[in-house]
Amino acid sequence: MAPNDSADTNGTAPHGTARGVAGRRKAVRYIVPVAVAGVAAATIGLVPALASSGDPDLPEITAQELIEKIAASDTEQLSGTVKISTDLGIPSLGGLAGSFVPDGAGDKGGASADPQAKLTELASGTHTLRVAADGPDKQRVSVLDNASEYSIIHNGDQVWAYDSKSNAVYHAKEKAGKHTGRGEHPAPDGVPTTPKAFAEQALKAADGTTSVTVGGTAQVAGRDAYRLVLKPEQSGSTIGSITVAVDAKTGVPLKFTLQPSSGGKAAIDAGFTSVDFGKPAASSFSFTPPKGAEVTEADSAGSREKAAQAHQADGGLGALKGLNAKGEGVTVTGKGWSAIAEIKTPGAAGKPSKASGDVPAEAQQLLDSVGDKVTGTFGSGTVFKTRLVNALMTDDGRVYVGAVTKDALVKAADNAG
Incomplete structure (x- = not known):
């Protein structure tokens, strides 16, 4: 403010x-x-x-x-x-x-x-x-x-x-x-x-x-x-x-x-x-x-x-660094209304992720029930939606978030490889 x-x-x-x-x-x-x-x-x-x-x-x-x-x-x-x-x-x-x-x-x-x-x-x-x-x-x-x-x-x-x-x-x-x-x-x-x-x-x-x-x-x-x-x-x-x-x-x-x-x-x-x-x-x-x-x-x-x-x-997306203990691994792509933050979570560094099988079954079941499953060249993941901000969590532990549509998040993940 x-x-x-x-x-x-x-x-x-x-x-x-x-x-x-x-x-x-x-x-x-x-x-x-x-x-x-x-x-x-x-x-x-x-x-x-x-x-x-x-x-x-x-x-x-x-x-x-x-x-x-x-x-x-x-x-x-x-x-x-x-x-x-x-x-x-x-x-x-x-x-x-x-x-x-x-x-x-x-x-x-x-x-x-x-x-x-x-x-x-x-x-x-x-x-x-x-x-x-x-x-x-x-x-x-x-x-x-x-x-x-x-x-x-x-x-x-x-x-x-x-x-x-x-x-x-x-x-x-x-x-x-x-x-x-x-x-x-x-x-x-x-x-x-x-x-x-x-x-x-x-x-x-x-x-x-x-x-x-x-x-x-x-x-x-x-x-x-x-x-x-x-x-x-x-x-x-x-x-x-x-x-x-x-x-x-x-x-x-x-x-x-x-x-x-x-x-x-x-x-x-x-x-x-x-x-x-x-x-x-x-x-x-x-x-x-x-x-x-x-x-x-x-x-x-x-x-x-x-x-x-x-x-x-960084247009406010820097606040997302709070999701990472050291504020590292955050990349913002795009500008204006289409800006998307990519966050490398602990799962992306070999720590708990769905791909590693270390996420408790109950927790994964909850995540799957409230999100939409998506796939792309990046692999697979789950999109969690609100009316403004959406987030894609990939199964290998990456997160893409922004005030953009599900398709835009999937495209960002695909482009990131």
Whole structure:
């Protein structure tokens, strides 16, 4: 969820926005990578948006202009409520979240208040969040439950997380001069919690591989907005389209909707149900551990910063290195929407695999029952599917994973030999 500051750090900016940029952009600006704003006209719709019947009647705008509007947004203060609905075709990850906490997430990765673990629960179901931001140094996001609340508060060099249900606290202190710049809220890298965060990740994949157009107008949280529509031009992607509702006045993404190529209901639908661009109360960013709370101290921010840089460098697929004890044996092929990670598991190094006969029969029976058997020149294996991300596990211990179809995974395995 860190804002992408590449438009400043490399000395360039999307055309038409340079005069509003001076040094590092404010951390909560809705910044689009330079590569996205500069996509060739052949892939960006140049036809202005026209309001449909019943939608707001707004001035015409092109996709290029709308992307620049997002990039130029200087909104520093906001508060509101966000509803996130996720239907990836997988069971709730709440009980498994602690198993996937990467290095650097904290000394006690399984702590009940650890943000990396808790926010993974957003990967399924419907959740209501309260968010607030007041500049780059003050943000708060709270996940509301029926009888409890989980909050992350960033104030200056202090980051706190509190789970009211378990009365557990997580605390991290950023090193001097090492501001993480995560921006609108202090959620862990790779765990989007607002429409802006979702949109930011989607736009990173748009360079040269995406049709970008304006699909009319809408009203979101009582505000007039334009619809920015992204559609992969590459074949084999499980992503059908992404629609981002952009506030007509501020340029802030208000709603993010991802439709899978297989059809049906949205796989991800995240949008503000209420939003206020005024200054939030100072008390929103204050926190003192309650009496009797168990406090877990995190590792230094340096390890999280390093992980964030690696995440940005490989489009997020670097997180899959967590499946390999040493982070070795991971190769990413393709780009944009068709990127596929090949992971050499222990089975590929002569350790337990189906081919070796060392996988327990009960475990292999379970794997076979939930996946689709496939064959190719690579041999044979099993494809495990969700509505967005699919994975092929070969019988000799290799894994291919990406937001691509089963056929694309098989082809990748064949090409790898």
